[in-house]
Amino acid sequence: MDWFLDAETTAHKLALMVLAIALFALVMGAILFAVDKPKRVPQWVVVLGFLGPPVLLLLVGLVYPALRTLVGSFQGRDGEDFVGVDNYAAVFTNPELLLVLRNTVLWVVLVPLVATLFGLVYAYLVDRTRFENLAKALVFLPMAISGVAAGIIWKFVYEYRPDQAGINQIGLLNQLLVWVGLEPRQFLLNQPQNTFFIIAVMIWINAGFAMTVLSASIKAIPDDITEAARLDGVSGIGMFRYVTVPSIRPALVVVLTTVAISTLKVFDIVYTMTGGQFGTSVIANEFYSQTFRQGNEGLGAALAVLLFVLVVPIIAYNVRQLRLSEEIR
Amino acid sequence: MTASDVSQRTVTNATGKIDAPVQGSWRSRRRQRRAEAAAERLSKPAASTIAIIIAVLWSVPTLGLFVTSFRTVDDIQGSGWWTAVTNPLFSPFNYRAALVDSDLASNFINSFAITLPAVLIPITLALLAAYAFAWIPFRGRNTLFVAVFALQIVPIQVTLVPLLNLYVGAGVAGSFWTVWLSHSMFALPLAIFLLHNFMKDVPPSLVEAARMDGAGHVTIFFKVLLPLLVPAIAAFGVFQFLWVWNDLLVALTFASNDATPLTAAVADLAGTRGNAWYLLSAGAFLTMLVPLVVFIGLQRFFVRGLLAGSVKG
Numbered sequence: 019m020d021w022f023l024d025a026e027t028t029a030h031k032l033a034l035m036v037l038a039i040a041l042f043a044l045v046m047g048a049i050l051f052a053v054d055k056p057k058r059v060p061q062w063v064v065v066l067g068f069l070g071p072p073v074l075l076l077l078v079g080l081v082y083p084a085l086r087t088l089v090g091s092f093q094g095r096d097g098e099d100f101v102g103v104d105n106y107a108a109v110f111t112n113p114e115l116l117l118v119l120r121n122t123v124l125w126v127v128l129v130p131l132v133a134t135l136f137g138l139v140y141a142y143l144v145d146r147t148r149f150e151n152l153a154k155a156l157v158f159l160p161m162a163i164s165g166v167a168a169g170i171i172w173k174f175v176y177e178y179r180p181d182q183a184g185i186n187q188i189g190l191l192n193q194l195l196v197w198v199g200l201e202p203r204q205f206l207l208n209q210p211q212n213t214f215f216i217i218a219v220m221i222w223i224n225a226g227f228a229m230t231v232l233s234a235s236i237k238a239i240p241d242d243i244t245e246a247a248r249l250d251g252v253s254g255i256g257m258f259r260y261v262t263v264p265s266i267r268p269a270l271v272v273v274l275t276t277v278a279i280s281t282l283k284v285f286d287i288v289y290t291m292t293g294g295q296f297g298t299s300v301i302a303n304e305f306y307s308q309t310f311r312q313g314n315e316g317l318g319a320a321l322a323v324l325l326f327v328l329v330v331p332i333i334a335y336n337v338r339q340l341r342l343s344e345e346i347r
Numbered sequence: 348m349t350a351s352d353v354s355q356r357t358v359t360n361a362t363g364k365i366d367a368p369v370q371g372s373w374r375s376r377r378r379q380r381r382a383e384a385a386a387e388r389l390s391k392p393a394a395s396t397i398a399i400i401i402a403v404l405w406s407v408p409t410l411g412l413f414v415t416s417f418r419t420v421d422d423i424q425g426s427g428w429w430t431a432v433t434n435p436l437f438s439p440f441n442y443r444a445a446l447v448d449s450d451l452a453s454n455f456i457n458s459f460a461i462t463l464p465a466v467l468i469p470i471t472l473a474l475l476a477a478y479a480f481a482w483i484p485f486r487g488r489n490t491l492f493v494a495v496f497a498l499q500i501v502p503i504q505v506t507l508v509p510l511l512n513l514y515v516g517a518g519v520a521g522s523f524w525t526v527w528l529s530h531s532m533f534a535l536p537l538a539i540f541l542l543h544n545f546m547k548d549v550p551p552s553l554v555e556a557a558r559m560d561g562a563g564h565v566t567i568f569f570k571v572l573l574p575l576l577v578p579a580i581a582a583f584g585v586f587q588f589l590w591v592w593n594d595l596l597v598a599l600t601f602a603s604n605d606a607t608p609l610t611a612a613v614a615d616l617a618g619t620r621g622n623a624w625y626l627l628s629a630g631a632f633l634t635m636l637v638p639l640v641v642f643i644g645l646q647r648f649f650v651r652g653l654l655a656g657s658v659k660g
Contacts (some may be wrong), residue, residue, distance in 0.1 A: 054565035068479035079532025083506035147395040164593035269459035
């Protein structure tokens with residue numbers, strides 16, 4: 019049994035991986051083979067063969083745990099005795115947790131707005147210019163890398179060295195400050211500005227996403243519309259304001275809501291850059307540290323449920339907007 | 348198109364006047380429009396310059412860490428990476444230190460061992476489920492599909508602790524199996540939804556014709572639908588690959604020491620050795636290596652997959 023659970027050498031790990039894939043293929047193959055007799059097998063057996071494994075996984079992996087966490091949010095530290103709404107009360111009264119909520123609000127408001135605005139302006143600016151593809155690829159690139167790598171990249175930009183003779187700044191931003199004659203600063207330690215410097219990282223990542231989606235929909239605006247506007251004497255800012263933006267409104271809604279959701283769940287950037295210290299924690303990060311660091315499972319569960327509750331209206335709005343735009347079409 | 352034409356176009360654009368003469372035939376109008384587009388492309392030197400400058404600025408943070416990852420430990424601590432222009436002294440030492448001394452090499456293997464099954468398994472399961480939802484009529488099909496669709500809104504944070512307890516109870520906690528299983532579960536709602544959308548777009552006549560020929564569901568699935576779905580599978584595959592490879596939360600929660608992937612190991616370095624930039628820079632680029640290769644190689648699928656799957660989390 020140990021052989022299956024604890025792989026230490028490379029060969030062992032790869033063997034385990036191949037075994038897992040083979041095992042999966044074998045099981046699925048057997049199920050499919052069993053239901054592939056169109057005449058003799060009743061319909062419900064076929065459905066069970068196709069849908070049974072995924073539905074079972076969803077029940078075990080999502081439905082049961084979500085319900086269990088909901089119950090756990092009304093229980094104490096170790097998830098046993100019932101404490102009523104104490105955990106939720108703590109989230110909305112404890113000063114440290116209120117700070118977490120405030121930070122989360124800042125993130126969810128600033129990241130979607132700034133990233134979308136930047137992406138929109140940039141997509142408009144770069145449209146049909148030279149090097150368009152290269153410029154877009156460079157801005158989109160941060161979407162490909164992990165939050166951990168992005169966190170490290172920016173932690174290095176913000177790196178601080180004491181302002182003494184013979185000591186050079188090695189972080190780019192502080193060197194820029196020194197070059198213009200200012201004193202270097204502790205970007206990630208000084209509250210409350212530090213939250214904004216971490217938010218900048220998330221904007222850096224998501225602007226490329228916004229740009230890509232919006233650029234695609236700008237290109238999809240029919241030529242007739244822009245041409246008619248141009249004949250009416252609209253150009254420049256007017257074209258952007260009265261033709262481009264209204265034409266891509268559905269895409270704007272999708273981008274805003276999508277970025278808002280991924281911002282709500284952001285964890286790895288904060289975890290890598292400050293670990294949630296110095297007043298920079300957000301709900302997703304606080305969930306992790308309460309649950310796994312402080313051993314306060316009840317409070318962690320309440321934070322997770324809160325995250326869930328916050329996601330629902332954004333997605334509902336998104337789905338409604340999608341419906342509306344489909345009806346128009 | 349000559350240079351004077353271009354500058355003239357710029358002038359007319361700048362004053363906002365339109366000098367399009369009325370054209371006789373549709374074809375010549377189209378040709379003219381194409382010429383105008385080309386002129387516009389060349390006539391936006393200011394926009395081109397600003398766009399390129401912003402794109403370069405966007406890349407400077409990444410470039411800085413990349414340069415740093417090849418500098419010597421003393422250089423990194425003593426001077427900014429931009430001084431490497433005047434003092435170019437590069438070595439692969441940092442990568443050796445990260446891969447061998449900090450043993451990120453084994454974490455790299457772990458990332459690989461985690462990612463492959465965590466991409467293959469959910470895609471296969473989702474394809475089968477999507478087929479059933481699209482092409483096998485049964486009672487309660489719509490209700491079940493909406494339920495699966497709705498599961499997309501469950502943040503994975505909500506599931507972690509109870510799942511971990513289940514794994515502990517089953518005696519498999521910390522192993523690769525729990526990571527594979529968790530990633531597969533979390534990927535399913537989105538994967539089923541997306542692949543179902545593609546399945547539905549296949550013309551019913553194709554499926555009907557196969558059925559007439561006496562083909563069962565399994566045959567139709569493999570012979571008729573699968574070949575048509577390759578682009579969709581590629582797009583979702585790239586998305587899921589990146590999601591798993593870049594994931595930190597699932598890895599921290601479920602993978603124990605011997606199964607820790609690269610992201611979790613590098614995040615750990617960032618916490619414990621926050622000033623060892625020679626290690627952190629090399630480590631960060633090791634985590635970025637494979638996604639960047641995929642990004643450059645499969646950009647088309649990559650963008651499509653990211654756009655399709657961006658709601659996940």
